[in-house]
Amino acid sequence: MARENSKSLRADAQRSAIAILEAAERVLSIDSAATLERIAEAAGVSRTTIHRRYSNRDALLASLAQNAHQLLTEAIASARPQSAPPLVALHQATANILIVKAKWPYSLGLDLSPDLREQVHEHVYRPCETVFRRAQETGHIRANVDLTWARLVYFALLKAAVVTHLDTHDSDATGQEGTFDAATADQTAALIIDTLFTGIGPT
Numbered sequence: 713m714a715r716e717n718s719k720s721l722r723a724d725a726q727r728s729a730i731a732i733l734e735a736a737e738r739v740l741s742i743d744s745a746a747t748l749e750r751i752a753e754a755a756g757v758s759r760t761t762i763h764r765r766y767s768n769r770d771a772l773l774a775s776l777a778q779n780a781h782q783l784l785t786e787a788i789a790s791a792r793p794q795s796a797p798p799l800v801a802l803h804q805a806t807a808n809i810l811i812v813k814a815k816w817p818y819s820l821g822l823d824l825s826p827d828l829r830e831q832v833h834e835h836v837y838r839p840c841e842t843v844f845r846r847a848q849e850t851g852h853i854r855a856n857v858d859l860t861w862a863r864l865v866y867f868a869l870l871k872a873a874v875v876t877h878l879d880t881h882d883s884d885a886t887g888q889e890g891t892f893d894a895a896t897a898d899q900t901a902a903l904i905i906d907t908l909f910t911g912i913g914p915t
Contacts, residue, residue, distance in 0.1 A: 731755040732762055733779050733819075736772055741818040748772065773822055780819035781828060783812045785835040793839040798847040799905070805843070806870065806901035807894070813874045815891045840866070852909070862908075869904045 735755035739746045748769060752762040766772040787808035793801045813820060824832060844863055847853045853862065877892065877900070892900070 728755075728757055728761060729765065732757060732765065732772075733776060736776055737816055737818050740776075744818075774825065776816075776819040777822040777824060777828060780812070780816040780822075781824075781832055781836070783816065784809065784820070785831075787812050788836060788839050793843045798843050798850060799852055799909075802843050802847065803901050803905050805839070806904055807897040809870060810873060810877075810897045810900055811892045811894070813870070814877055817874070817878065866904070866908055869907060873900050873904055 732751065732755045736751045739751050739754050743750075748762050748766065749759050751772070752759050755762070762772075766775065788805050791801045791805035791808060793805060795801075796804070840863055841859070844853065844859045844866075848855065848857065848859060853859070877896075
């Protein structure tokens with residue numbers, strides 16, 4: 713019984729932590745100067761709860777950035793960039809990234825600590841480099857294409873897709889309307905990959 717109670721308390725704490733981060737993303741996207749108390753209210757938790765978890769706003773912001781980039785890391789890793797066929801991996805990673813970026817735009821725009829910046833390079837940018845290199849090795853990208861430039865174009869297309877989607881899908885009070893569902897993310901990923909590899913001219 714004690715073990716079950718302990719599991720239940722941990723689950724409650726995890727739900728509370730997620731609720732705080734999601735509320736912080738919504739509230740701070742609208743008002744970057746919002747207080748911890750206002751975020752606690754939006755999350756449906758007490759002031760004591762949020763202050764017990766975060767000593768100040770900087771601690772909350774650091775947690776937001778860490779959480780968002782961890783989700784981005786998991787989204788990319790699940791696409792198996794080192795083992796799946798490169799275009800399959802790129803498509804799946806793109807769809808996954810769109811979902812994360814559309815849900816956590818404020819968090820992903822926060823300044824990164826040196827340690828987190830290094831993690832992002834290792835777990836976000838390096839897998840992208842791997843996929844593009846593998847795509848070139850398998851002939852999906854011409855041998856004379858500069859892969860650094862190709863990745864920059866890809867990142868620009870990703871950003872444009874997220875910004876366009878958020879601009880045309882205003883979030884409701886829950887902050888969920890502006891996010892990508894799986895089907896829309898998949899369609900948008902296909903458009904990004906098609907634009908990147910075939911351009912906009914006639915085939």
